[in-house]
Amino acid sequence: MIIPAAKTDLGSLRELIHKYAGRGPRYTSYPTAPEWTESVGEEEYWKHIQTTNAEENPRPISLYIHIPFCSERCTFCACNVIITTREDVADGYVDSVRREVDMIAQKISDRRRVNQFHLGGGTPTHLSPRSLERLLTHVSRHFQFDDEPERSIEVDLRVTSEEHLDVLRRCGFNRISMGVQDFSPETQEIIHRRQTIEETRDFIQLCRRKGFESVNIDLVYGLPLQSVESFAQTLKVVYDISPDRIALYNWAYLPKKLGHQRRIDESTLPSTEERFAIFRSAVEGFTSNGYVYIGMDHFAKPSDELTLAQKEGTLQRNFMGFTTRAGSDLYAFGVSSISSLDSIYIQNIKKLKSYDDCIRDGRLPIERGLELTRDDRIRRWVIMELMCNLHVSVRRFREMWGEDFHSYFAEEIPRLQPFIADGLLENDINKEVRVTDLGQIIIRPIAMVFDAYLTRAMKTGLTTPVFSRTL
Numbered sequence: 174m175i176i177p178a179a180k181t182d183l184g185s186l187r188e189l190i191h192k193y194a195g196r197g198p199r200y201t202s203y204p205t206a207p208e209w210t211e212s213v214g215e216e217e218y219w220k221h222i223q224t225t226n227a228e229e230n231p232r233p234i235s236l237y238i239h240i241p242f243c244s245e246r247c248t249f250c251a252c253n254v255i256i257t258t259r260e261d262v263a264d265g266y267v268d269s270v271r272r273e274v275d276m277i278a279q280k281i282s283d284r285r286r287v288n289q290f291h292l293g294g295g296t297p298t299h300l301s302p303r304s305l306e307r308l309l310t311h312v313s314r315h316f317q318f319d320d321e322p323e324r325s326i327e328v329d330l331r332v333t334s335e336e337h338l339d340v341l342r343r344c345g346f347n348r349i350s351m352g353v354q355d356f357s358p359e360t361q362e363i364i365h366r367r368q369t370i371e372e373t374r375d376f377i378q379l380c381r382r383k384g385f386e387s388v389n390i391d392l393v394y395g396l397p398l399q400s401v402e403s404f405a406q407t408l409k410v411v412y413d414i415s416p417d418r419i420a421l422y423n424w425a426y427l428p429k430k431l432g433h434q435r436r437i438d439e440s441t442l443p444s445t446e447e448r449f450a451i452f453r454s455a456v457e458g459f460t461s462n463g464y465v466y467i468g469m470d471h472f473a474k475p476s477d478e479l480t481l482a483q484k485e486g487t488l489q490r491n492f493m494g495f496t497t498r499a500g501s502d503l504y505a506f507g508v509s510s511i512s513s514l515d516s517i518y519i520q521n522i523k524k525l526k527s528y529d530d531c532i533r534d535g536r537l538p539i540e541r542g543l544e545l546t547r548d549d550r551i552r553r554w555v556i557m558e559l560m561c562n563l564h565v566s567v568r569r570f571r572e573m574w575g576e577d578f579h580s581y582f583a584e585e586i587p588r589l590q591p592f593i594a595d596g597l598l599e600n601d602i603n604k605e606v607r608v609t610d611l612g613q614i615i616i617r618p619i620a621m622v623f624d625a626y627l628t629r630a631m632k633t634g635l636t637t638p639v640f641s642r643t644l
C-alpha cells in the first residue's frame with residue numbers, strides 16, 4: 174500500500190493537493206533546460222569531450238538517437254515531432270545522423286564501452302526497416318559495446334512491422350517500449366490516436382516471441398474524458414497484458430505553447446482532484462497487482478533491473494527516464510537531442526534544415542548548453558538521490574562532496590519543514606533525509622527546494638519558466 178491510511182481520507186488528500194499542486198520541473202536534468210544558453214556550444218563541448226576521454230578511468234557510455242518523424246500528429250503530443258510521410262526525408266536524416274556519429278565517435282577513447290543505447294522520438298520505427306538497419310549497423314561499427322548492453326527503442330505499434338522487429342533483434346535490441354495512453358475509444362478519438370486492445374495484445378505477444386526481454390507500456394492520465402472509472406477499464410487490460418514496466422505520465426496541457434493542443438476542449442479535461450484520484454487509484458492498482466512503484470511515473474516488476482537498482486541505491490535518472498546504468502556519459506545524436514557529460518549539457522538544434530546544414534558544413538549542430546558549476550553538480554546529486562533512491566544519506570554526502578549536508582543546505586533545511594509536518598519527508602539529522610511513501614508521489618515539490626535557480630527567481634521576483642503540473 175503506497176498511500177498511508179491516515180492520509181487516504183478525502184479531506185486530508187484534498188488539502189495536500191491544494192497545498193502542493195503547481196508547476197515544476199521533472200528534473201531529467203539539473204540545472205533544467207530553461208537555464209541553458211546559446212553561449213555554450215561547439216567549442217565547450219569539444220573541450221569536455223577531450224577532458225572526459227583523457228581521464229584515467231573514463232565512465233561508460235550511453236548513446237541516444239532521436240528520430241523526430243511521425244506520419245500524423247496526435248493532438249495531445251508534447252514531443253518535438255516532424256510530420257511527414259516522405260521516405261526520402263527520413264533517409265536523408267539517417268545520412269545526417271550517421272555523419273554526426275562519425276564526428277563524435279572519432280574523438281572517443283577506444284577504452285570506453287557503451288552500456289546503454291536508446292532510440293526515441295517521434296517514432297523511430299517511422300524509418301523503413303532498411304533505413305533503421307543502416308543506422309544501427311553504422312553505430313555498432315563506430316562504438317565498442319559492452320558484452321551485455323541495454324538496447325531499447327520506443328515504437329508506435331501502428332507503424333511497426335514484423336520486419337522492423339527482426340532488424341531490431343538482429344541489431345541486439347532487447348527492450349521495447351510503446352505508447353498506449355488509454356484504451357477508451359472516446360478518449361482515443363479526441364487525442365487522435367486510435368489503437369485497439371487486440372492490436373496491442375497481439376503486438377506484445379509478437380515482441381515476446383521475437384525475444385525482447387522487456388516490454389514497457391506508456392499510459393497517460395489527465396487526458397480528455399478520463400475518470401477513475403473509465404481509466405480502471407484500461408488498467409484491467411494492462412494487468413492482463415502484464416508488461417514488465419509501466420510508465421504513467423501526467424499529461425501537460427500547454428495550448429499556449431503547443432498550438433495543436435488547442436484542438437482539445439479544456440472543459441473535457443479532468444479536474445486536478447480527479448487527475449490525482451486517477452493517479453492514486455492507478456498506483457494502488459499497480460502495487461496490488463505485483464508492481465513496485467519506482468517513483469515519479471514509473472512502475473516495474475519486482476525482478477526488474479530498475480526495482481533491484483533502487484533497492485541497492487544505485488538508480489539514476491537521465492533524459493531517457495530512470496536508468497540502472499549509473500555514471501555514464503550520454504552522447505546524443507539527431508535534432509533536439511540532449512547530451513550530458515559529467516559537467517556539461519548540450520542540446521542540438523531543433524529545426525531539421527538547420528541541423529542538416531550544420532552537418533553538411535562539418536559543424537556540430539548545437540543550439541545551446543550549460544557548463545555545470547560545483548554547486549550545480551552537488552544539487553543535481555541531491556535531487557537525483559531524492560527522486561531515484563528516495564533518501565539523501567548525510568554520510569554519503571560528506572564522502573562525495575567533502576561537505577556537511579546540514580551546513581551546506583542551511584537555507585533549504587527549514588523549507589523542508591512543511592513536507593515533514595505533512596508526513597512526506599523524515600529528517601534524521603545525523604543520518605538522512607528520507608522520502609516517505611506519500612512523499613514519493615509529491616516528490617517534485619520536495620526536489621524543488623534544492624533548486625537554486627528557482628529559489629533565486631522567487632527571491633528576485635523573476636518569472637519562472639512554464640513547467641508541467643507537479644500533481
Ligand code: SF4
Nearest residue numbers: 243246247250252295
Ligand atoms: S506518436 Fe507519439 S511522438 Fe508521434 S505525434 Fe503521437 S504522441 Fe507525438
